[in-house]
Amino acid sequence: MKLTSKGRYAVMALADLARFDNVNPVSLRDISLRQGISLDYLEQIFSKLRKKEIVQSVRGTQGGYVLNKKAKEIKLTNIFDAVDEKVKTVQCKKESKKGCHGKSTKCLTHNLWDELENHIKNFFEKKNLEDLVKDNIERRI
Amino acid sequence: MKLTSKGRYAVMALADLARFDNVNPVSLRDISLRQGISLDYLEQIFSKLRKKEIVQSVRGTQGGYVLNKKAKEIKLTNIFDAVDEKVKTVQCKKESKKGCHGKSTKCLTHNLWDELENHIKNFFEKKNLEDLVKDNIERRI
DNA sequence: GTATACTTGACTATTTTAGTCAGGTTTATA
């Protein structure tokens, strides 16, 4: 089980953005340099974040991206959803042919994965961008 | 983020095994049939489980595998460890060149991944095989 | 008008996953 880079980068980049608290647009170039993420890859990620209205773009010179809501209102769940980072634990979907529907013996662990999924989602649901920024300021003191 | 099949299969197979509560050895063939997992793949997985002393093998006709401890004493953590299923959240290892050591700006989210890792490990640490079997019996009533 | 920065979509090398395949060894039982 692992987190992919896309999700990690999205959170890292938004945390970077959040430090400016909606004042100035931040260019992807700056984020790329500070966080060590390829510019092209950032563009892919921000395209998704914009479509899900997590950020707003400001075009032209001195342009960049701004948060579309307050940092406190952006939950990590929202971020992961936007970049298609999913918590996949089991293939027993109702639609798919594979999986455990119908046969009782195949379901031994079905409940478990459901619980795990909720456990993780719960973590992301409780965390927001502001928490991240605060945590950083505190640790710097 | 996802769980790989190897980890899922390991847990499914052991849950199957646990139902027999250390009495009769269970053949991989049977598990393969009941759980719909390829025999060859099961052998790979059980080879690891045996090395980590989670199961014992019984050779010969009527042979198979038996749990090496009581179901209650086998935590999911142990199982995932045995089959190398890892909770990887971040690459900021102390040894690697990549990562965030040295530069403060790169660490914006470091703490977060640590927390997440602990959150998930905690879940696996609290669950054991007996829980799984019990859960199944209860649901069958 | 031009540099800066966003926007989009196609492409690709690498890695991981989820197995398969082949060729064993061991041992209970007939």
Place this chain on the structure above:
DNA sequence: TATAAACCTGACTAAAATAGTCAAGTATAC
């Protein structure tokens, strides 16, 4: 003691996912 059931090992591989790169734009502030 023959043999079949079952374990055991390691090498191999197709397919999918990942982590990007590359190319060719468009919009806008100055």
